[in-house]
Amino acid sequence: MLQRIRDDGLQMTKRSAFIAVIGAPNAGKSTLVNALVGVKVSIVTQKVQTTRARIRGIAVIDDAQLVFTDTPGIFSPRRRLDRAMVAAAWEGLEGADAIVLVVDAAAELGSPSKSTADTEMIIGELKRREKKAVLVLNKIDKVARPNLLKLIADMGAEGVFEETFLLSAENGDGVKDLRAYLAARATEGPWMYPEDQLSDISDRLMAAEVTREKVFKRLHQELPYESTVETTSWTRTKKGELRIEQTIYVSREGHRPIVLGKGGQTLKAIGEASRKELSEIFGEPAHLFLTVNVREGWTEEAARYREMGLDIVD
Numbered sequence: 001m002l003q004r005i006r007d008d009g010l011q012m013t014k015r016s017a018f019i020a021v022i023g024a025p026n027a028g029k030s031t032l033v034n035a036l037v038g039v040k041v042s043i044v045t046q047k048v049q050t051t052r053a054r055i056r057g058i059a060v061i062d063d064a065q066l067v068f069t070d071t072p073g074i075f076s077p078r079r080r081l082d083r084a085m086v087a088a089a090w091e092g093l094e095g096a097d098a099i100v101l102v103v104d105a106a107a108e109l110g111s112p113s114k115s116t117a118d119t120e121m122i123i124g125e126l127k128r129r130e131k132k133a134v135l136v137l138n139k140i141d142k143v144a145r146p147n148l149l150k151l152i153a154d155m156g157a158e159g160v161f162e163e164t165f166l167l168s169a170e171n172g173d174g175v176k177d178l179r180a181y182l183a184a185r186a187t188e189g190p191w192m193y194p195e196d197q198l199s200d201i202s203d204r205l206m207a208a209e210v211t212r213e214k215v216f217k218r219l220h221q222e223l224p225y226e227s228t229v230e231t232t233s234w235t236r237t238k239k240g241e242l243r244i245e246q247t248i249y250v251s252r253e254g255h256r257p258i259v260l261g262k263g264g265q266t267l268k269a270i271g272e273a274s275r276k277e278l279s280e281i282f283g284e285p286a287h288l289f290l291t292v293n294v295r296e297g298w299t300e301e302a303a304r305y306r307e308m309g310l311d312i313v314d
């Protein structure tokens with residue numbers, strides 16, 4: 001059952017690996033998973049805490065199927081939503097054949113920051129859990145090479161890394177080497193997903209994520225963190241065209257006018273940017289209708305978490 005016949009008639013044994021991608025918020029985990037898979041499966045923004053749930057991206061390299069789990073950034077959580085996100089990240093490690101820790105090399109070489117403290121905390125936690133990881137020093141396009149040597153030595157001294165890769169997830173430098181290394185580590189076993197599947201999230205959730213990315217990019221301060229997006233309807237028009245309805249939940253009445261913008265301009269821009277990308281992703285023109293819903297306390301509602309693929313953590 002584990003074999004398939006190649007085009008040239010040779011039999012290949014199937015191999016697979018589950019790889020958890022973890023790291024501090026904004027380290028570039030989602031950018032890296034997208035680069036490893038070769039298409040966008042997870043949204044990316046300049047803001048911390050963009051990814052909220054575990055999202056799997058899948059790549060096939062010859063006989064090996066690599067299943068990457070992108071996770072929310074790990075930090076010291078306070079709010080309920082933060083706790084659920086951080087718990088989801090650590091759960092991403094369960095059953096993983098390899099752990100990739102993504103570190104923002106530029107941040108590590110700068111002055112101490114939230115990012116460097118979070119990375120330190122994660123390394124401490126890996127030690128406590130007696131886990132080994134593959135270290136990815138990301139964003140090397142932003143740093144001078146000689147400066148990396150000390151960082152590599154310091155990280156090596158931690159004693160938790162099996163291998164170190166220097167790369168730029170954004171421009172793709174070094175991504176192939178990492179992928180080949182991980183493919184070589186795959187062990188004999190059945191593929192968990194059909195050969196052409198690239199991610200495990202539903203079209204409805206992917207569509208909601210794309211709109212949430214636009215919300216994150218256009219709105220600032222606490223608003224992105226106090227909002228969420230859900231796809232409420234997925235139908236066809238009479239002409240057979242894709243028609244998607246979504247609700248943007250915000251937690252305060254005062255947020256509604258900010259999301260709408262002057263004369264509805266902000267919401268319109270979010271909708272246009274999202275519709276354009278959705279049409280590309282789904283390979284057909286999409287009609288998108290957005291509604292803003294003020295729902296105080298949505299961050300306490302189990303249903304909202306379920307829609308995002310999260311569990312509430314007390």
Ligand SMILES: Nc1nc2c(ncn2[C@@H]2O[C@H](COP(=O)(O)OP(=O)(O)OP(=O)(O)O)[C@@H](O)[C@H]2O)c(=O)[nH]1
Nearest residue numbers: 025026027028029030031049050051073168169170
């Ligand atoms: N210059 C540079 N920027 C990068 C690189 N990789 C990611 N970025 C940028 O870093 C920011 C964060 O990237 P994400 O992929 O969303 O980071 P993340 O670790 O998934 O963040 P969270 O989901 O919030 O934890 C974005 O603005 C990316 O474009 C890189 O190799 N070089």
Ligand SMILES: [Mg+2]
Nearest residue numbers: 029030050051
């Ligand atoms: Mg992310």
